[in-house]
Amino acid sequence: MxxxxxxxxxxxxxxxxxxxxxxxxxxxxxxxxxxxxxxxxxxxxxxxxxxxxxxxxxxxxxxxxxxxxxxxxxxxxxxIGMLFQNSALFDSMTVEQNITFTLDLFTEDSKQEKIDRANFCLERVNLAGKNQLYPAELSGGMKKRVGIARAISMNxxxxxxxxxxxxxxxxxxxxxxxxxxxxxxxxxxxxxxxxxxxxxxxxxxxxxxxxxxxxxxxxxxxxxxxxxxxxxxxxxxxxxxxxxxxxxxxx
Missing domain, CATH: 3.40.50.300 (P-loop containing nucleotide triphosphate hydrolases)
Incomplete structure (x- = not known):
């Protein structure tokens, strides 16, 4: 609450x-x-x-x-998970790197654990397999979904x-x-x-x-x-x- x-x-x-x-x-x-x-x-x-x-x-x-x-x-x-109005993705990072960014800041998980979590989050937003794309390669709706995937990465x-x-x-x-x-x-x-x-x-x-x-x-x-x-x-x-x-x- x-x-x-x-x-x-x-x-x-x-x-x-x-x-x-x-x-x-x-x-x-x-x-x-x-x-x-x-x-x-x-x-x-x-x-x-x-x-x-x-x-x-x-x-x-x-x-x-x-x-x-x-x-x-x-x-x-x-x-806290946060989806910003413009998605606020890092243009120089891949989809996977955008999602694991928060995990890098706040967890001591191994690299593989972070990748596994990114994969789970991408599956939840119906973007499985899009890990290595960059924001410039995504539609507006896909960017929003990547933003949501990042927002839920910390459960x-x-x-x-x-x-x-x-x-x-x-x-x-x-x-x-x-x-x-x-x-x-x-x-x-x-x-x-x-x-x-x-x-x-x-x-x-x-x-x-x-x-x-x-x-x-x-x-x-x-x-x-x-x-x-x-x-x-x-x-x-x-x-x-x-x-x-x-x-x-x-x-």
Whole structure:
């Protein structure tokens, strides 16, 4: 479980996050949604320690991560898997080397053990045998899957995905969503996904938090969302004719 308490974050005069309270439960795909500039990615980065909040706390299974020093955070960071928006693969490394990079940092496994783990992760994302390819040889969807393979290489307790479907076609997006759901079920991890993709929201949104202008305006399931009377949420979710049609069918 991940718990955020009274979290604030500003960059200069820009107050990005305002008194955020939220609990992300294990074994669920937890989504953070909201418009551009609402603070979604900033919240994710504050949770994992890429940004330091100005106020508030972040707890990983009741351990106060916010006030740990660099060395004290390492055991928790070993349990975190992260998929960045652009996959963040190293262009000069092969697929296999990209996956074993994290293992090199955080484990004392033998070279063969690392390769075996890379092979397992590649099989889980349906990229078996692609070990020696370079990122330039991969499609956008394949890069995302390699990023996910790297994220699960340490058997994470916490999985974070920042806009996993960004730049992907609808069919590939569905495959990525299904993969994230399957891995959450398999590893029983606490999964937190930042997204603006309404297909993802309707497909895998077991818990959804809606951010608006840096504040938490609403939380619930995707079914709860269809019946919400929160104007700001409805303006965001039902902006497209497709979602308006879906509401008429589902409600």
């Amino acid at each position: 991940i718990e955020v308490q009274n979290l604030d974050k500003s960059f200069g005069s820009n107050h990005v996050l305002k008194d955020i309270d939220v609990i992300f439960e294990p074994g669920k795909v937890n989504l953070i949604i909201g418009g551009s500039g609402s603070g979604k990615s900033t919240l994710l980065k504050c949770i994992v320690g890429l940004h330091e909040p100005d106020a508030g706390k972040v707890f990983f299974d009741k351990q106060d991560f916010t006030h740990l020093d660099f060395e004290e955070r390492i055991p928790i960071r070993r349990e 994470p307790k916490y999985l974070f995905c920042d806009e996993p479907n960004s730049g992907l076609d609808p069919a590939t997006s569905i495959l990525i969503d299904e993969l994230i759901q399957d891995l959450t079920d398999e590893f029983k991890c606490t999964t937190v996904v930042v997204t603006h993709d309404m297909n993802s929201v309707m497909g895998i949104g077991q818990y959804i938090m809606f951010l608006h202008k840096g504040q938490k305006f609403w939380e619930g399931s995707n079914q709860d969302m269809m019946n919400s009377d929160v104007k700001e949420l409805n303006d965001f979710v039902f902006a497209s004719p497709l979602m308006q049609a879906a509401k008429k069918v589902l409600v």
